Amino acid sequence: MSSRRKIPNILVTGTPGTGKSTLCSELETRTMCLEWINVGEVAKQNKCFESFDDQYKCHVLDEEKLMDEIQDKMDDEIGGKMVDYHGCDFFPQRWFDAVFVLRTDTKLLHDRLTGRGYEGKKLEDNLQCEIFQILLDEARSAYDEKIVHELISDSPEQLEDNLEKISKWVEEWKNASQ
Numbered sequence: 001m002s003s004r005r006k007i008p009n010i011l012v013t014g015t016p017g018t019g020k021s022t023l024c025s026e027l028e029t030r031t032m033c034l035e036w037i038n039v040g041e042v043a044k045q046n047k048c049f050e051s052f053d054d055q056y057k058c059h060v061l062d063e064e065k066l067m068d069e070i071q072d073k074m075d076d077e078i079g080g081k082m083v084d085y086h087g088c089d090f091f092p093q094r095w096f097d098a099v100f101v102l103r104t105d106t107k108l109l110h111d112r113l114t115g116r117g118y119e120g121k122k123l124e125d126n127l128q129c130e131i132f133q134i135l136l137d138e139a140r141s142a143y144d145e146k147i148v149h150e151l152i153s154d155s156p157e158q159l160e161d162n163l164e165k166i167s168k169w170v171e172e173w174k175n176a177s178q
């Protein structure tokens with residue numbers, strides 16, 4: 001646990017389509033103490049991109065520039081920052097008090113991603129990423145395993161469950177740090 005922060009910082013990670021934005025947006029509203037730092041939006045607004053990947057039809061994140069943009073917020077003494085990204089090993093460990101890894105059943109993820117227009121290699125690679133639990137393993141090797149939590153995100157009921165679990169955890173952390 002950080003010795004300075006009053007409110008915990010959390011990282012929400014997982015394969016695209018597992019529900020990171022949905023969870024963060026709802027958590028921001030419910031907890032009233034977590035500010036969502038939407039990495040995709042911050043990167044877009046500040047042009048934190050290195051190049052354009054023609055195969056995946058997306059921008060490649062300039063991780064250093066992105067981290068420069070959010071560093072002051074992440075290191076402040078208040079805390080309460082919630083970051084979501086489909087990657088996690090480039091963020092400094094000190095930024096986070098908990099890492100939540102969202103997981104989704106392959107068939108459901110397939111439907112969510114095709115609904116979003118993913119196809120071909122981009123679709124296949126993202127499904128493989130989930131099948132081989134790449135993000136979970138990445139989180140477990142980049143952070144203390146004790147702060148890494150796997151959350152299943154297949155259904156609206158599980159979303160609700162996850163929101164309750166995280167909200168409760170945040171309150172407990174705040175109480176323990178007083």
Ligand code: DAT
Nearest residue numbers: 016017018019020021022153154155156159
């Ligand atoms: P991500 O930000 O990880 O790319 P998202 O929040 O945009 O994912 O969610 C992708 C889609 O899945 C979107 O249509 C909302 C839906 N969704 C998210 N979490 C869900 C859940 N637990 N149950 C059912 N649908 C969910």
